[in-house]
Amino acid sequence: MAQKSMRDAINDALHLEMARDPRVIVLGEDVSGGAGGTSGEREASGGIFGVTKGLLPRFGADRVLDTPISESAIIGAAAGAALAGLRPVAELMFADFVGVSFDQLYNQMAKFRYMFGGKTGCPAVVRLAMGAGMNMGAQHSQAIYPLLASVPGLKVVVPSNAYDAKGLMLTALRDDDPVMFFEHKALYPRKSEVPDGDYTVPFGEAALVREGEHVTVVALARMVVFAEKAIDAVQKDGITCDLIDPRTVSPLDADTILESVENTGRLVVVDESPPRCSIAADIAAIVASRGFRSLRAPIQMVTAPHTPVPFARELERAYVPSPQRIEQAIRTVMQE
Amino acid sequence: MKLTRDLLLDAYRRMKTIREFEERLHVEIQTGEIPGFTHLYSGQEAVAVGVCAPLGPLDYIVSTHRGHGHCIAKGCDVVGMMKEIYGRRDGLCKGKGGSMHIADVTKGMLGANGIVGGGPPIAVGAAIACKRRGDGTVSVAFGGDGSCNQGTVFEAMNLAVVLKVPAIFVFENNGYSEHTGADYAVGSRDIAGRAAAFGMPAERVDGSDFFAVHEAMQRAIAHTRSAGGPAAIEATTTRFYGHFEGDPQLYRAKDEVRRQRETMDCLKRFRAVATDHGLAAGELDAIDAEVLTLIDAAVATAKASPPPSDAELTTDVYLSY
Numbered sequence: 001m002a003q004k005s006m007r008d009a010i011n012d013a014l015h016l017e018m019a020r021d022p023r024v025i026v027l028g029e030d031v032s033g034g035a036g037g038t039s040g041e042r043e044a045s046g047g048i049f050g051v052t053k054g055l056l057p058r059f060g061a062d063r064v065l066d067t068p069i070s071e072s073a074i075i076g077a078a079a080g081a082a083l084a085g086l087r088p089v090a091e092l093m094f095a096d097f098v099g100v101s102f103d104q105l106y107n108q109m110a111k112f113r114y115m116f117g118g119k120t121g122c123p124a125v126v127r128l129a130m131g132a133g134m135n136m137g138a139q140h141s142q143a144i145y146p147l148l149a150s151v152p153g154l155k156v157v158v159p160s161n162a163y164d165a166k167g168l169m170l171t172a173l174r175d176d177d178p179v180m181f182f183e184h185k186a187l188y189p190r191k192s193e194v195p196d197g198d199y200t201v202p203f204g205e206a207a208l209v210r211e212g213e214h215v216t217v218v219a220l221a222r223m224v225v226f227a228e229k230a231i232d233a234v235q236k237d238g239i240t241c242d243l244i245d246p247r248t249v250s251p252l253d254a255d256t257i258l259e260s261v262e263n264t265g266r267l268v269v270v271d272e273s274p275p276r277c278s279i280a281a282d283i284a285a286i287v288a289s290r291g292f293r294s295l296r297a298p299i300q301m302v303t304a305p306h307t308p309v310p311f312a313r314e315l316e317r318a319y320v321p322s323p324q325r326i327e328q329a330i331r332t333v334m335q336e
Numbered sequence: 337m338k339l340t341r342d343l344l345l346d347a348y349r350r351m352k353t354i355r356e357f358e359e360r361l362h363v364e365i366q367t368g369e370i371p372g373f374t375h376l377y378s379g380q381e382a383v384a385v386g387v388c389a390p391l392g393p394l395d396y397i398v399s400t401h402r403g404h405g406h407c408i409a410k411g412c413d414v415v416g417m418m419k420e421i422y423g424r425r426d427g428l429c430k431g432k433g434g435s436m437h438i439a440d441v442t443k444g445m446l447g448a449n450g451i452v453g454g455g456p457p458i459a460v461g462a463a464i465a466c467k468r469r470g471d472g473t474v475s476v477a478f479g480g481d482g483s484c485n486q487g488t489v490f491e492a493m494n495l496a497v498v499l500k501v502p503a504i505f506v507f508e509n510n511g512y513s514e515h516t517g518a519d520y521a522v523g524s525r526d527i528a529g530r531a532a533a534f535g536m537p538a539e540r541v542d543g544s545d546f547f548a549v550h551e552a553m554q555r556a557i558a559h560t561r562s563a564g565g566p567a568a569i570e571a572t573t574t575r576f577y578g579h580f581e582g583d584p585q586l587y588r589a590k591d592e593v594r595r596q597r598e599t600m601d602c603l604k605r606f607r608a609v610a611t612d613h614g615l616a617a618g619e620l621d622a623i624d625a626e627v628l629t630l631i632d633a634a635v636a637t638a639k640a641s642p643p644p645s646d647a648e649l650t651t652d653v654y655l656s657y
């Protein structure tokens with residue numbers, strides 16, 4: 001099996017499905033790039049993050065559509081194309097740009113199936129690059145998946161590694177409802193074993209990344225990588241943890257989390273978003289209400305603060321939950 | 337209208353300051369010391385300075401991700417800007433904003449913007465304030481060729497016409513939005529015509545000619561004062577570097593920038609006619625030297641400045657909470 005980056009793994013999934021299903025189209029800003037340029041190079045970009053590379057040369061400009069900077073129209077067009085029988089993949093580039101297109105997502109795409117009495121779905125995938133860590137400032141660094149996870153009708157995927165990303169993308173492309181696919185920018189170059197062929201990872205099924213007995217740690221996306229570091233650190237002192245990666249936050253696999261907390265009695269939730277109305281708060285609420293009797297210690301949430309993402313290196317480092325803060329939270333729940 | 341020597345010398349100084357600021361950043365970014373990603377304004381200086389030269393501190397501008405030039409043209413402190421770009425504690429925005437979010441409201445500079453099309457509606461709001469004050473001030477929305485495809489920009493233009501407010505929409509057509517040509521993405525290939533269709537006077541000018549931009553801006557200001565509504569300017573220009581630092585620019589013909597540096601360099605073009613305007617080459621040389629000293633000092637000060645402390649992370653979200 002080949003080692004592949006998350007960038008290449010998602011690219012793989014797009015290639016496979018576009019070859020398999022002629023209804024799949026890709027649209028967004030610079031998904032190919034080079035249109036109207038002076039070099040004649042038609043794929044001058046392949047996506048700002050390189051995720052859509054090779055699609056235009058292989059599938060042509062009828063299926064790989066470079067758009068102007070018009071996020072409302074990009075997302076709305078994806079919604080309309082999906083209603084009319086295509087399976088569009090819209091790239092929003094930075095997840096932060098979702099604000100520009102929000103109506104088309106949450107009033108249109110998300111609600112068609114329900115408003116139309118179940119007569120039609122909206123099988124569109126929206127790709128959003130998210131996350132802090134590259135000093136890109138307040139409008140290019142947010143982890144805003146809770147905003148979309150709060151909308152009934154949208155499915156929300158937050159992969160933590162290349163293998164899952166490919167399998168989840170293939171599931172997304174075959175799903176009959178709108179899927180928001182969040183890709184953490186810091187994970188793009190990270191490699192893991194990725195099979196070349198077709199495979200899917202189901203929605204609503206968490207991955208048990210580590211098994212242990214004392215603490216349940218739930219983490220998402222890049223926080224899974226940080227949580228593993230923290231778990232390695234406490235293991236030296238004989239503390240072992242379950243590490244659960246929900247992989248999709250809507251639907252959310254609450255059962256796996258609850259079962260684990262039944263065994264450990266302690267929960268640490270790690271989330272790169274600010275704490276209010278977050279996935280961390282959501283998971284904490286589910287465990288507090290449905291798993292209350294299993295808990296031996298107050299739940300610890302390790303999140304970003306209730307602030308925008310700062311620019312300066314030192315401030316951004318303080319903003320993003322660190323392996324040290326996760327380790328501290330694990331030690332805190334162990335004191336009870 | 338004849339321009340005063342003082343205005344011309346100041347305009348040259350500002351264009352040169354922008355150029356050297358950006359050329360120096362291009363070098364410093366290679367060291368890895370500057371966080372984040374940076375969009376340089378080199379090549380477009382005559383637009384920022386031509387537009388801002390007739391403005392005073394009570395006039396407003398709203399800028400873009402490529403905002404350093406607009407900031408300098410509107411009078412932001414160059415050392416404070418450099419510190420901000422380095423992410424320092426006493427940068428213009430305390431290191432919290434960075435290159436894409438420099439602002440100084442005391443100078444009428446309402447912010448660079450990381451969201452393409454984010455600025456023009458804000459400029460219309462400021463124009464409403466100008467109109468209420470009744471002091472003849474104006475509000476300028478800078479934007480690129482790419483931004484003119486954004487719905488927010490359409491809405492802002494129409495709103496300004498409907499409300500008859502003194503907003504001036506300046507579109508800097510540098511030929512590209514990221515890696516896509518304007519001839520592809522702007523369907524009509526006519527940005528000025530698009531603005532005009534909203535019901536405002538709009539003209540296209542040579543954006544590497546300071547004098548042409550300045551004159552167009554004066555006409556636009558005169559219109560906002562006499563007719564009370566908005567105006568638009570499309571300035572054709574070019575960027576001498578990639579979309580952001582590190583852009584391999586595969587979409588661009590190999591020798592395009594080299595040619596443009598010869599034919600579209602606003603500083604060269606300004607110098608070529610300087611004597612006609614009563615300026616001596618020696619005066620401009622002296623300004624060049626002063627600007628280089630200023631930029632050297634700005635970089636040295638920024639490098640030596642302390643970073644923000646962790647306690648700064650949670651301040652400034654609200655005034656009180």
Ligand SMILES: Cc1ncc(C[n+]2csc(CCOP(=O)(O)OP(=O)(O)O)c2C)c(N)n1
Nearest residue numbers: 097402450451452480481482483512513514
């Ligand atoms: C809403 C939004 N969409 C996309 C982007 C990504 N982006 C940043 S700059 C840019 C191109 C802007 O082109 P133009 O308006 O011509 O300005 P220029 O970069 O040429 O100065 C794009 C697509 C963004 N920052 N915000």
Ligand SMILES: [Mg+2]
Nearest residue numbers: 480481512513
């Ligand atoms: Mg442009």
